[in-house]
Amino acid sequence: MNAIETCDLTRAFGERVVVERLTLAAPRGAVFGFLGPNGAGKTTTVRMLAALIAPTSGSAVVAGYRLGEDDQMIRRHVGLLTESPGLYDRLSARQNLIFFARLYDLDTPRAGMQTERYLRMLGLWERCDDPVGSFSKGMRQKLAIARALLHEPQIIFLDEPTAGLDPEAARTVREFIKELRAEGRTIFLTTHNLPEADELCDLIAVFRIRLLRIGAPAALRAELFGAGVRIRIAGAAESFMDAVRALPFVHAAAADGDALNVSLDNPDEHNPILVRALIDAGAAIRYVEPREPTLEDVYLQLVREGEPQEQTYA
Numbered sequence: 001m002n003a004i005e006t007c008d009l010t011r012a013f014g015e016r017v018v019v020e021r022l023t024l025a026a027p028r029g030a031v032f033g034f035l036g037p038n039g040a041g042k043t044t045t046v047r048m049l050a051a052l053i054a055p056t057s058g059s060a061v062v063a064g065y066r067l068g069e070d071d072q073m074i075r076r077h078v079g080l081l082t083e084s085p086g087l088y089d090r091l092s093a094r095q096n097l098i099f100f101a102r103l104y105d106l107d108t109p110r111a112g113m114q115t116e117r118y119l120r121m122l123g124l125w126e127r128c129d130d131p132v133g134s135f136s137k138g139m140r141q142k143l144a145i146a147r148a149l150l151h152e153p154q155i156i157f158l159d160e161p162t163a164g165l166d167p168e169a170a171r172t173v174r175e176f177i178k179e180l181r182a183e184g185r186t187i188f189l190t191t192h193n194l195p196e197a198d199e200l201c202d203l204i205a206v207f208r209i210r211l212l213r214i215g216a217p218a219a220l221r222a223e224l225f226g227a228g229v230r231i232r233i234a235g236a237a238e239s240f241m242d243a244v245r246a247l248p249f250v251h252a253a254a255a256d257g258d259a260l261n262v263s264l265d266n267p268d269e270h271n272p273i274l275v276r277a278l279i280d281a282g283a284a285i286r287y288v289e290p291r292e293p294t295l296e297d298v299y300l301q302l303v304r305e306g307e308p309q310e311q312t313y314a
């Protein structure tokens with residue numbers, strides 16, 4: 001069962017298409033990573049899926065409700081953390097949350113209970129009566145996350161939840177995201193922090209106006225890079241790049257200081273040939289080790305491949 005399904009979802013601002021024919025499915029209970037460079041259309045997609053702006057064309061079903069037909073129900077069943085959450089600086093953390101809980105139609109006792117629950121869960125209870133204007137960026141971000149959860153949504157859109165947080169605050173937020181998943185909720189996460197996406201996400205979509213690729217992090221690595229080997233040599237690796245690239249089984253090769261990172265089909269068969277070719281070319285080999293590409297490698301490759309031409313909506 002999918003929490004979110006889209007089909008050819010498209011949004012243009014004037015002539016400019018910023019999301020084009022996006023088709024994807026986010027399974028219920030998964031952390032779904034939505035990655036893409038600045039201006040890729042991620043926030044626009046989130047705003048469409050949270051029924052805040054209408055698509056230009058295409059369709060989506062969110063939490064079982066059809067976008068454009070049941071938008072009120074979608075808004076009730078999703079929680080949204082935006083890049084700039086509006087909190088009231090002069091109100092305390094508790095007053096802020098109670099105010100927003102009432103907007104979600106929670107009655108007074110439940111608004112109080114939910115406020116306490118999330119302030120405690122996010123480690124803000126000690127400061128619950130302090131004005132939000134006195135909070136650090138990390139505390140404000142946690143409060144904004146609490147605000148998105150007060151009505152217990154099954155689907156939570158988190159737009160860059162750890163941006164600008166110190167490592168400890170970012171870790172608290174990541175642990176919290178794992179707790180939400182353990183409760184069976186679906187998290188739609190946009191982030192520029194690729195190790196974070198790798199740690200948290202069950203599925204990752206790489207997106208730049210159009211969907212470039214979708215898959216589990218490990219599957220994306222394998223699909224794009226196949227097997228890899230890292231060879232450390234004495235001296236600069238760059239001068240041996242031609243010898244490596246000339247080998248027919250090499251998919252990609254990059255020099256990184258004294259290391260050559262090489263993607264190839266079959267390490268058992270090809271490593272000995274690669275090593276011999278390097279020795280013949282005069283390389284002094286220090287180490288040969290298996291190489292696991294990072295999600296950053298995968299992401300950069302996909303985003304470069306997906307470099308857009310200027311587009312307009314027809």
Ligand SMILES: Nc1ncnc2c1ncn2[C@@H]1O[C@H](COP(=O)(O)OP(=O)(O)OP(=O)(O)O)[C@@H](O)[C@H]1O
Pocket residue numbers: 013018036037038039040041042043044045
């Ligand atoms: N209301 C709007 N009117 C006109 N253009 C808009 C509007 N909202 C977004 N855009 C444009 O749509 C494009 C995608 O913006 P969006 O904020 O969705 O990207 P993003 O992937 O979230 O970027 P970032 O990672 O920088 O937050 C940008 O070129 C932006 O200028």
